[in-house]
Amino acid sequence: MARPGEFELIARYLAPLASDPAARGLIDDAAVLSPSADKDLVLTKDALAAGIHFFADDDPGLIARKALRVNISDLAAKGAAPTGYLLALALPSDWTEDWIAAFTTGLKADQERYGCSLLGGDTIRSADGLMISITAIGEVPREAMVPRAGASAGDIIFVSGTIGDAGLGLVLRGDPARAGDFDLSRSDAERLVGRYLLPEPRVALAPVLRDHVRAAMDVSDGLAGDIGHMCRAGGVAAQIRIDDVPLSDPFRRALAADPSLRTRAVCGGDDYEIVCAVAPENEAAFRKAAEKTGIPVAAIGRFLDGAASGNAPVFVDGDGRPVDLGGTSFAHF
Amino acid sequence: MARPGEFELIARYLAPLASDPAARGLIDDAAVLSPSADKDLVLTKDALAAGIHFFADDDPGLIARKALRVNISDLAAKGAAPTGYLLALALPSDWTEDWIAAFTTGLKADQERYGCSLLGGDTIRSADGLMISITAIGEVPREAMVPRAGASAGDIIFVSGTIGDAGLGLVLRGDPARAGDFDLSRSDAERLVGRYLLPEPRVALAPVLRDHVRAAMDVSDGLAGDIGHMCRAGGVAAQIRIDDVPLSDPFRRALAADPSLRTRAVCGGDDYEIVCAVAPENEAAFRKAAEKTGIPVAAIGRFLDGAASGNAPVFVDGDGRPVDLGGTSFAHF
Structure with missing residues (x-):
């Protein structure tokens, strides 16, 4: 032809x-x-x-x-x-x-x-x-671009939507039979693969970020790695409560079958959610403005003084103990 | 490593x-x-x-x-x-x-x-x-970008520098032994290959074009094809005197060994010269301004009424007879 x-x-x-x-x-x-x-x-x-x-x-x-x-x-x-x-x-x-x-x-x-x-x-x-x-x-x-640098010690770390779906979706896109390993229904697997194939950029949050946050970036290379980028750019550290990282219902069902997915969620890529630094005094206004967009946002931790802890994020469990992520952030490269 | x-x-x-x-x-x-x-x-x-x-x-x-x-x-x-x-x-x-x-x-x-x-x-x-x-x-x-469309019937077609060097340089880059076919010295062959490897964008002509031409584009896909693009964009036709297309000394020496290069010069790609449309009343000012840049420009033909001849450029020899280019413009694609 x-x-x-x-x-x-x-x-x-x-x-x-x-x-x-x-x-x-x-x-x-x-x-x-x-x-x-x-x-x-x-x-x-x-x-x-x-x-x-x-x-x-x-x-x-x-x-x-x-x-x-x-x-x-x-x-x-x-x-x-x-x-x-x-x-x-x-x-x-x-x-x-x-x-x-x-x-x-x-x-x-x-x-x-x-x-x-x-x-x-x-x-x-x-x-x-x-x-x-x-x-x-x-x-x-003019001069309103939200920077990656700019987080201050004490700022609350917020993340939009849910994390980990696309990383798990990629696994399932590569090998649909893996759905069985995670006890996933066909529709759950499809939802996760859909998150990998077609991200939902959070454009409705753009004006909210301009008005209420100190720093932001999109989560494309894994939450842990990307918060690390924000830490290095801003000269701060971070503590993230891993149990507070928001997960979708299909992801939670997979997590029940494979508890190792908890740490993999924050290391996978392709989330295309927003992570941002909100000063405590702006928290209420940020939450209210975000709510109007219909996009859920969750507080997952704090930025900390960087000099003390080497500009690296630390994930902690419900008891405040550091979680070993056992891997690095997703690398396209 | x-x-x-x-x-x-x-x-x-x-x-x-x-x-x-x-x-x-x-x-x-x-x-x-x-x-x-x-x-x-x-x-x-x-x-x-x-x-x-x-x-x-x-x-x-x-x-x-x-x-x-x-x-x-x-x-x-x-x-x-x-x-x-x-x-x-x-x-x-x-x-x-x-x-x-x-x-x-x-x-x-x-x-x-x-x-x-x-x-x-x-x-x-x-x-x-x-x-x-x-x-x-x-x-x-503001509003000073030089368009591709805009040539009028009667405008003089100017081209900068020399045409065909890079196309011949590509042949020689692919097969250095071809230099013998064209009776080229090593230094001539190197100059031609150099024109293929490293174009010289005509940045000094940019203000001259803004001030004195009606339309312009760079010659990247072959002079014949690119003048064709200008004709279609502007709804005009063109007549180009092929003997007036400027050639470098190394190219002229190769042409003496292989007369078919005359038509190949205007069909090869990668020249990265400028072709432009100059209204007759602006010719003197254009030539004077171009001369100050040190970049040679040559008048090679005219844009013509497009309705009569279908928006296609015609190349003519010294007797005004159409030259069959026997091929199309260089396609990267």
């Missing part, structure tokens, strides 16, 4: 995604933004490779949406509203027009969901597997 | 490239730009893959510089001055620290040369070969 050439592919599948005049309909060599004087632009770039960040045979629409959403998750954690993105798509030699149609349909759905559009990019041939690189652009009021 | 992990690699090799405060030292999750109210931002994204756009065993510093320069070339053609870039680097499993050191040394050299710096990005593992995706950001005075 004949496949479209590069320029037909752009005209047929990508140009319809470029609804912002800044994209110039993808017929120019660059996008042009005229930022307003009261806004800062927030830029982030996450790349994903087949066989590393997703399975080559995953649904193309879900691959597209995940690639966009992991970038939007970064923007949300910085308090930014997504406005646009540039896409580099490296296609393996066996790409098909149907695959592209499904991929771009996925992008279209999420552009509409998150209020952003394609600004430009590049479509190339990959020597081997599919690779996707997205640069996403968001806006915040 | 132990290799650094992702975060060490960033701290040791990439953070030193992130000199702009907007990059937050690469310790945040995003870059933040506070654009000035009198500027527009120009964004472009070009991706390169080993085995497609460069040879996996090319000098890592040259790979880095080419990846950055092809993006800067896009900015220059839009009249924009580069300010920063985001880099996604997908590393094959056999990457070495020496390779990274050489790659980032190349980036550092060209950052300094072009006055831009690293703003952020992502480092991932590739399932197979090296891939590089760069989003480059430039600035123009």
